[in-house]
Amino acid sequence: MNNGAPYLDFNDAGGQQEFSSVAEQHHEKEEIKARLQSQIESVLYHLLPAGKVRHGQFFIGDVEGNPGESMKVELTGEKAGVWYDHAAGSGGDILDLWARSRGMDTRTQFRDVMDDVRGWLGESVRLPPVSMQPTQRREPPMDELGPHTGKWDYFDTNGQLLVCVYRYDPPGRRKQFRPLDVRTGKWQSPAVTPLYNLPGIIHAAEVVLVEGEKSAQALIDAGIPATTSMGSKGQINRADWSVLQGKRVIIWPDRDKAGWEYAQLASQAARNAGVREVSILTPPEEKPEKWDAADAMAEGMDVRAFIHGTPRQEPQARKRRIRLMDWTFDRYDGPPPPREWLVEGVLPLGVPGMVAAIGGAGKSMLLLDLCIKVAQIHTGNPIPTEALGGPLVPIEGTAVMLTAEDDQDEIHRRLNLLVGDLPDPRRLIVIPLPNAGGAMPLVAMGREGPVLTDAYEEMRQELLEIPDLRLVVIDPLQSFAGGDVNSDPAAGSMFFAGLGRIAAETGATTLVAHHFKKVGSKPIHSASEAREAIRGTTALVDGGRWSYALWEASQDESIKICTQLQRSYERDSVFNGAVVKSNWPVDKAVRVYVRESSTGLLQDRSVDLAMRISGNEDLSKSLVMALGKAASNGQPFTKTGGNGVFERRSELPGDLQAFSKHKIAELIDSLLRTGRLVQCVAPGSHIKKWLDVPGGEFALGVGEFQLGSGAE
Secondary structure, eight states: OOOSSOOOOGGGOOSOOOOSOHHHHHHHHHHHHHHHHHTHHHHHHHHOTTOEEETTEEEESOTTOOSSSSEEEEOSGGGTTOEEETTTTEEEOHHHHHHHHTTOOTTTOHHHHHHHHHHHHTOOOOOOOGGGSOOSOOOOOOSTTOSOSEEEEEEOTTSOEEEEEEEEOOTTSOOEEEEEETTTTBSSOOSSBOOTTHHHHTTOSEEEEESSHHHHHHHHHTTOOEEOOSSOGGGGGGBOOGGGTTOEEEEEOOSSHHHHHHHHHHHHHHHHTTOSEEEEEOOOTTSOTTOOHHHHHHTTOOHHHHHHHSOEEOOOOOOOSOOGGGGSGGGGOSSOOOOOEEETTTEESSOEEEEEEOTTSSHHHHHHHHHHHHHHOOTTSOOOOEETTEEBOOOOOEEEEEESSSOHHHHHHHHHHHOSOOSOGGGEEEEEGGGTTSOOOSEEEETTEEEEOHHHHHHHHHHHTOTTEEEEEEEOGGGGBSSOTTTOHHHHHHHHHHHHHHHHHHOOEEEEEEEBOOOTTOOOOSHHHHHHHBSSOHHHHHHSSEEEEEEEOOHHHHHHHHHHTTOOOOTTOEEEEEEEEESSOOOOOOEEEEEOTTTOOEEEOHHHHHHHHHOHHHHHHHHHHHHHHHHHTTOOOBSSSTTBTTTTGGGSOHHHHTSOHHHHHHHHHHHHHTTSSEEEEOTTOOSEEEEEOTTSTTTTTOOOOOTTSOOO
16 A cells, blocks of 8 residues: 555564663663653543543543543652542553553563653654564454555654554445554554654645545555544544644545535644644535545546545534624613523423433423423414423424434324324424334443534434424433443533533423433432432433422322322322422422323313312412511512512412413402402502502502512
8 A cells, every 4th residue: 555665564563672770670661750740630631531630639430541430649848640440440540541441561561651742742763773673574453354454664754654544345244444553562453543654745835635435545645645534533633633733625526425524523623733824625426425536546547636626615613603893792781581491380491401310210202292382382273281280482483302202103002192284384393213113322432431423413303494483302312322420520521511502502491311320219308308319420300401290199298189080090100300400480389290191191280189188268378378478578470570479379279379471460460350359559559569458558548569579
């Protein structure tokens, strides 16, 4: 593949040779160790980029660099670099850590370890004398992939071999590549990868950048300075692009979507490296899918004429994320916009959130029912509909649900139980992943930590195309998270960052179904205990801006509730539910849900229970007394608004606090119609809005507001 002069290929390496005495090794070891200790944090982030610094120590999952906190490394004093892996029961100093993380052994590969460290420190690597260079070639392994079908060598600017990349074309399978880091002898690419053909492009004023070594070598063989980056488009940011600084770069993309995406990402990386100019060639329309520079050479095309004569496109400009002076105080001048709700007073619109419960509680059915209710709203006939303890705002819109646990037949059966028809069937979209290609992870673990996947981006683009999107439900969280969102705070934060972006861009609420921890037989007695029971780290719950929990009522409580509702007791039929986390004031009252035997759906029966316990007349009397007392104390209520009965429901008797906003409004309207309450004009106002009982001070026009009433 390379037609230049012979070179020393470290892939041919035989046994380890001794080049220095024990005393020299000890002196060199102490010298290198001291230099690594002097820049310990940089060393650790180079070796283990997924690690975190906290309280003067560096934490990581293990010496292989997996995320976690089982292993810690000291950062200060004489112990800087000393590490211990609690899970594996092993440890050592910074040189041991360097070797272990790079797949080497300081006892049998001392020289390799020292050369690797010196290379990172910017020193020249001491090579063995020519007489001691190995003569036996070690061939790459042959396994289920078969023999390699291609080999490309990456050199530094001085012609020293760095990496060998082998290509395999196993029958009936996609091509695969295996890079060999010749310094470490490990079958993997280095942490920072070189560009291809560095000696050939270092002095070139103009460089052609292609996707893949095969295309690059085809152009190089034609005398054109060309290069590529190692690996897939996802590894572009691992490459060292600095050699392109000050050059003109022409990108020749493969003729497909992936090729265009590579060109865009590579153009941004080149710009960040300080290139003089970058442009992208437009492949001819008549060429087949995946056509590239190697195909052009095989066809006998005059590639020089093509490169300099074909139309080019400017790379898409990367938008600046934040302009600080766009966000000065005057941007917030004037009255703030009112908060928008999906469920009035309970669930805001345009936020990411979570609904959590034990397995089998019925959260999937509850969320499907919520999607149906959103899709059923018809502004021409706004019949009040409740969900999660409050009324749905009567605005038409589309609901989307992605479910990984139920197939198409099960979804069909559930929909048949819950809904007859819809005003517009296109406003309810339910995707059962078992019938739509299987699992779709939205977050995956990259070398630098968790990242959002291509599947996330494709889903986001499709959701952006729905103009009236109101709700997106993902069920369950674990099936859509390729990273360990339960134990890795960064993965959970990344997942909700993705949901938050969709919510912000579409204005829709995005909810994910999640599970409780396995807590054995320990019962949950309160909303705060339910929040603690949600599976995962606290960062997972905090990652969303709203969380709702459902927990099973005790057996005694369930029997009591079933008796009050005049129905027979059944196990797993009664649950409590409440908002357990919100970034805004919302209704956090604990609701009582009872499973319908015909559909299996949990129904909110809180108001029914309150009415059966106290009776409607008793509740009416209780509300009249509470409102009359507030007015007599100079702190009257209004029907709605900041001093509305629902907004100040914490001042009402306990049974009334469980009522939803529209239930309270219905009760007040009934009391106003029957004359048991009146609306009054207050001093300095011309609008009848303050509530009082007939004959009360505000009803007679002599009421005075008392300090602390919150009156306007």
